Amino acid sequence: MKIASFNVNGINGRLSVLLRWLEEARPDVVCLQELKAPDGRFPIGAIAKAGYGAIWHGQKSWNGVAILARGAEPIETRRGLPGDPEDNQSRYIEAVIDGTLIACLYLPNGNPAPGPRFAYKMRWFQRLTDYAAELLALDVPIILAGDYNVMPTELDVYKPERWVDDALFRPDVREAFRGLAEQGWTDALRTLHPGERIYTFWDYLRNAWGRNAGLRLDHFLLNPLVAQRLIAADVDRDVRGWEKASDHAPVWIELSVSTKPTRRRLRSARPGPDRHELSIIRS
DNA sequence: ATGACATAACTATTATGA
Numbered sequence: 001m002k003i004a005s006f007n008v009n010g011i012n013g014r015l016s017v018l019l020r021w022l023e024e025a026r027p028d029v030v031c032l033q034e035l036k037a038p039d040g041r042f043p044i045g046a047i048a049k050a051g052y053g054a055i056w057h058g059q060k061s062w063n064g065v066a067i068l069a070r071g072a073e074p075i076e077t078r079r080g081l082p083g084d085p086e087d088n089q090s091r092y093i094e095a096v097i098d099g100t101l102i103a104c105l106y107l108p109n110g111n112p113a114p115g116p117r118f119a120y121k122m123r124w125f126q127r128l129t130d131y132a133a134e135l136l137a138l139d140v141p142i143i144l145a146g147d148y149n150v151m152p153t154e155l156d157v158y159k160p161e162r163w164v165d166d167a168l169f170r171p172d173v174r175e176a177f178r179g180l181a182e183q184g185w186t187d188a189l190r191t192l193h194p195g196e197r198i199y200t201f202w203d204y205l206r207n208a209w210g211r212n213a214g215l216r217l218d219h220f221l222l223n224p225l226v227a228q229r230l231i232a233a234d235v236d237r238d239v240r241g242w243e244k245a246s247d248h249a250p251v252w253i254e255l256s257v258s259t260k261p262t263r264r265r266l267r268s269a270r271p272g273p274d275r276h277e278l279s280i281i282r283s
Numbered sequence: 284a285t286g287a288c289a290t291a292a293c294t295a296t297t298a299t300g301a
């Protein structure tokens with residue numbers, strides 16, 4: 001099972017790139033960020049024609065997230081991160097696909113820092129951390145995938161000293177990512193490629209792609225049930241060099257075939273009635 | 284420090300991104 005995450009930077013402006021990549025990479029599940037389109041402008045026709053079912057949470061001009069499933073309809077379990085009813089930015093959507101809970105997230109950028117935008121980023125991070133702790137208590141496979149807008153370590157930045165005051169790399173932001181991961185989540189790319197420079201984003205400016213001046217911003221966090229099935233993980237770097245490319249490249253993980261969860265496991269994993277709709281994975 | 288690119292939107296200029 002291959003699961004990918006791709007910040008498309010405008011799903012309509014980037015549709016040809018997305019469709020070409022879907023055909024070449026054939027991921028089973030795709031988490032998309034930065035749709036930059038309201039719900040009514042999501043290109044469901046073209047995506048369905050490519051063989052994917054989809055759920056999405058759009059927004060005019062900015063943000064927007066979606067989950068695609070090849071030959072299947074994702075079963076939506078949540079849209080919007082809990083913890084702030086005032087937050088109306090489309091940055092979180094969640095579904096169950098083939099028994100696995102998939103969270104697709106787009107963490108706020110936070111620049112300039114300090115300031116209100118940075119405060120929003122840190123609040124969002126805390127809400128994600130609180131909610132992730134709840135998810136970890138569930139005994140089902142869980143993947144938190146998306147654009148975290150954080151480079152976790154110096155290995156994830158082409159020139160760390162240039163970024164220390166930036167909202168993507170400040171020590172407090174790195175600390176927030178570390179705190180989340182240390183709940184018990186496995187950083188898939190880093191675990192399979194320790195010590196390696198890995199980038200998932202290259203700025204359009206200053207020939208960043210040509211100079212390989214990249215950042216690793218897109219991450220997969222896996223709960224233990226998924227981590228034990230992790231076979232491969234990588235970045236489809238070539239896509240960044242295509243015509244009309246997003247500034248992010250797709251990232252993906254490959255999992256070994258899931259053994260069907262037992263009835264016993266599902267029974268103990270079932271959440272409270274109004275807390276989550278995970279009971280739908282009983283089938 | 285600035286600007287260089289690119290997106291979507293009240294198509295001309297602005298807000299946003301990272």
